[in-house]
Amino acid sequence: MDLSIGDLSRRVAVKVPTIRYYEQIGLLPAPPRTEGRQRRYGAEHVSRLSFIRHARDLGFDVEAIRELLSLAAQPDQSCEPADQIVLRHLESVERRIAQLTLLRSELRHMLEDCRHGPVRECRIIQVLADHDQCRHEHGKVS
Amino acid sequence: MDLSIGDLSRRVAVKVPTIRYYEQIGLLPAPPRTEGRQRRYGAEHVSRLSFIRHARDLGFDVEAIRELLSLAAQPDQSCEPADQIVLRHLESVERRIAQLTLLRSELRHMLEDCRHGPVRECRIIQVLADHDQCRHEHGKVS
DNA sequence: TCTTGAACCTCTAGTCGCTAGAGATTGTAT
DNA sequence: ATACAATCTCTAGCGACTAGAGGTTCAAGA
Ligand SMILES: [Zn+2]
Ligand SMILES: [Zn+2]
Ligand SMILES: [Zn+2]
Ligand SMILES: [Zn+2]
Numbered sequence: 001m002d003l004s005i006g007d008l009s010r011r012v013a014v015k016v017p018t019i020r021y022y023e024q025i026g027l028l029p030a031p032p033r034t035e036g037r038q039r040r041y042g043a044e045h046v047s048r049l050s051f052i053r054h055a056r057d058l059g060f061d062v063e064a065i066r067e068l069l070s071l072a073a074q075p076d077q078s079c080e081p082a083d084q085i086v087l088r089h090l091e092s093v094e095r096r097i098a099q100l101t102l103l104r105s106e107l108r109h110m111l112e113d114c115r116h117g118p119v120r121e122c123r124i125i126q127v128l129a130d131h132d133q134c135r136h137e138h139g140k141v142s
Numbered sequence: 143m144d145l146s147i148g149d150l151s152r153r154v155a156v157k158v159p160t161i162r163y164y165e166q167i168g169l170l171p172a173p174p175r176t177e178g179r180q181r182r183y184g185a186e187h188v189s190r191l192s193f194i195r196h197a198r199d200l201g202f203d204v205e206a207i208r209e210l211l212s213l214a215a216q217p218d219q220s221c222e223p224a225d226q227i228v229l230r231h232l233e234s235v236e237r238r239i240a241q242l243t244l245l246r247s248e249l250r251h252m253l254e255d256c257r258h259g260p261v262r263e264c265r266i267i268q269v270l271a272d273h274d275q276c277r278h279e280h281g282k283v284s
Numbered sequence: 285t286c287t288t289g290a291a292c293c294t295c296t297a298g299t300c301g302c303t304a305g306a307g308a309t310t311g312t313a314t
Numbered sequence: 315a316t317a318c319a320a321t322c323t324c325t326a327g328c329g330a331c332t333a334g335a336g337g338t339t340c341a342a343g344a
Contacts, residue, residue, distance in 0.1 A: 004291075004292075004340090005291090005292070006291065015331085015332080016291090016292085017331075017332060017333080018330085018331065018332085020293095020294095021330075021331060025330090034339080035339095036293090036338070036339045037292090037294095037338085038291085038292055038339065038340075039292085039293095050271065050272075050273075051271050054270055054271070054272075055270050056282070056283075056330090057273075057280065057281070058245060058280065058283070059245055059283040061329075061330085062329075062330075068267070068270060071261055071267065072261065072267045072270075072271070074261060075261045076260055076261070076262065077260065077261050078258075078259070078260060078261070079256065079258065079259065079261045079263075079264035079266065079267065080258065082261065082267060083253065083258065083264075083266060086249055086252055086253055086266055087253060089249060090246065090249040090250065090253065093242055093245055094246060097239060097242050097243065097246060100235055100238055100239050100242070101239065103200060103201055103235055104236060104239060106200060107200070107231060107232040107235060108232065110228055111225065111228055111229060114221065114225055116220075116221065116222065116225065117220070118217060118218055118220060118221065119213055119216060119217045119220070119221045119224065120217035122221035122224055122225075124221065124224050124228055125221065125224060128193055128196055128197050128214075129189065129192065129193050129196070129214070130192075130196075131192075131196050131199075138199065139199070140198070140199045141198075141199065141201040146311090146320075147320090147321070147322095148319095148321080157302085157303080158320090158321085159302075159303060160301085160303085162322095162323095163301075163302060163303090167301090176310085176311085178309075178310045178311070178322085179309085179310085179321090179322065179323095180309095180310065180320085180321055180322070181321085181322090198301090203300080203301085204300080204301075
């Protein structure tokens with residue numbers, strides 16, 4: 001186990017510049033270097049980066065991942081803080097789904113109502129110009 | 143109708159720096175100025191900014207809004223390009239909902255499976271470390 | 285051993301859609 | 315005249331990368 005950054009990249013499916021970025025922000029520890037200053041990674045880097053990547057895929061932000069990693073390193077502590085992080089994330093995903101569902105409905109209505117004639121008669125343009133013609137109180141999409 | 147940037151901001155509910163930003167990127171035309179170089183807006187700015195704000199609330203990106211505005215200014219043309227823009231956006235919203243729905247399910251499972259004991263036994267940490275323990279092929283959340 | 289060339293290095297800047305601040309000027313009400 | 319809120323320009327920062335320039339190192343084949 002003595003992987004170049006390219007090897008690690010292929011193995012974990014994280015791009016090379018992203019790995020360097022994670023090192024820069026202190027998410028992945030700086031590995032040892034060859035005499036020519038090239039990075040060489042070991043098994044612990046593979047598993048840590050896999051964790052990071054999986055958590056990113058699941059939508060956690062870097063701050064949350066930082067906390068999750070530090071919890072994972074303390075196996076005797078209660079896992080409650082980790083649960084809290086996941087719960088918070090779940091709630092934000094649910095809020096997001098609710099917003100997007102309203103949005104989808106609004107967009108579908110716009111497309112259904114459109115008569116596909118000249119812009120002058122286009123419902124899409126009219127609705128965009130006037131939120132009162134919307135069916136829902138879709139909030140801002142954040 | 144001769145609104146300061148603050149008046150316009152309150153009327154359309156778009157923050158002052160955002161209005162200046164829209165001017166900078168060419169989304170909102172530069173208004174006339176007072177002798178002391180302060181911006182003064184008219185009715186056409188109110189309606190254009192309302193359009194922009196509504197489209198942003200509906201999740202359209204600036205490029206799409208640019209195209210929609212330029213279409214809106216040509217009332218005799220076919221509205222098909224506008225419909226296309228909305229359709230593209232709808233499809234991306236639908237993809238996003240599908241991803242987030244998978245994600246929600248995964249996060250719920252993680253929370254359900256967790257025994258709330260020490261980190262060593264925490265399913266959340268275990269699943270994060272190993273995607274094979276996931277129920278779904280949740281893709282990357284983009 | 286030498287030579288090639290892919291992979292690596294650092295550093296800077298760009299993405300998107302704002303948001304925040306500094307420091308100076310203008311408008312308006314008393 | 316004075317005070318003070320609002321405005322001005324300019325620059326930098328957010329999150330999570332991504333792209334590129336310009337230079338160096340590694341590893342494989344001749
Ligand atoms: Zn139409
Ligand atoms: Zn609306
Ligand atoms: Zn747990
Ligand atoms: Zn997974």
